[in-house]
Amino acid sequence: MDESGESLLPVWRANLVLLTRKVGAATRLARMMTFSESYLKLILAGQRDFSDEFVRGVEAVTGLPAGWMDTPHEDADIPDDTRASIDNEIPHARFRGTAAPVRKKSVLRAPEPIFGQPAPTKREEPPTDVEAHRRLAGLRKVRELAVQDVKRIERHLTLLPVEHAALRTRIDDVIAAADPDARVRADLMGRLEQIEKHRELLLRHVEKLHALLARVGEQE
Template sequence: MEDSYDAMLPIWRENLVVLTEAIGADTRLARMMSLSASLLKLILAGQREFSEEFVRGVETVTGLPAHWMDTVHEADEIPGSTRAAIDTETPFAKFRGTVHPVRKRAVLKSSGDIIGRSEAARRAAEAAASDEAEQNRRRAHFRKVRDLAIQEVRRLEWHLGHPPAELAVLRAKIEDVMDAASELDPRVAADLAGRIEQIEKHHDLLRRHVEKLHALLARLDAAERGPEGGPE
């Protein structure tokens, strides 16, 4: 796995340095591994990466125990047979593997992208569901307060249609007063007649305003749903 490779790489490199501490050991090991001394020097300096296949090849070619390279070692822990093989440039086997690592970063990155997109899609879906729930809550609250307002408008509308005193009766009573007055100032008579007329006029106007208010409140439900909202 990629994480395992990244964790083992510094350990392998450190052990390669230990194996090549002796003068000329790096050049001899390079020839034993069938690669250039300059490439091995770059590997030892940390300027080139290398494959696990190369590490296993070093173990096989120098006679090291299997997976010896996976644990950090000191120079005195190098087996005598391995030290002798490097000193005399006598390989135990021939390395035919690949030095350069084959790392499928693009594939892993693509997988990460897929996971990232899936997570983003999930979050987007959750956000959309949350927004829809909030919109439904707001619409329900709107309808509730709208219906309460309509109830009050209807109550006012009913009272306007059923006043405690009929305007026609009120007019007749005022006219009786005017007729019964023996010496009524003409200005007062005109004022009384004008007041009755204004009351009747504004009563009718008020009723029309209340009716329009009722109709407007009823239409607000469709406006709140917007152009895409369907009928309930």
């Protein structure tokens, strides 16, 4: 983040808080920006910095005038179109950027040789990328949410055999009562077999998805 961005950060955050003051507004804005609600709440709470790119995205998505976020505002200053956009969760544009600020790289000059002596050999320092650790922590949080959803699907699929057995009994009752011809009878039973076959296939895919998610973002 450049110096101007750092100086505007408190103003940006205050305006974000203003825009999301209504109950549920933070959740709606997060979805409009295609961000997780938890990440946006960390930004609002001052626990995460964010970039000028993100701020311009908020203006575009909510229909705010360009540069609106750069000056302090009160509730009455929020345009009606922006209120309606957030209240009804109707974005004016699609945001495809990132919220993470781009840190300015420090520029250091190598020491000058003393009394004609050769300059010391530059020693490589191990990288200490704090932002990388933050991104990894954010990744792990959203990954855990995805894993929970996958587990929920897996539980539903494992319960299916019980419901499938009850459905087979019902269809047997229909066959006994209607006594359909052999073609219809075979079609009914074939559909049941296909349901069970695809359930097993889906369950294998879910288990594989779970295993892949657990490794996403982790170093080998």
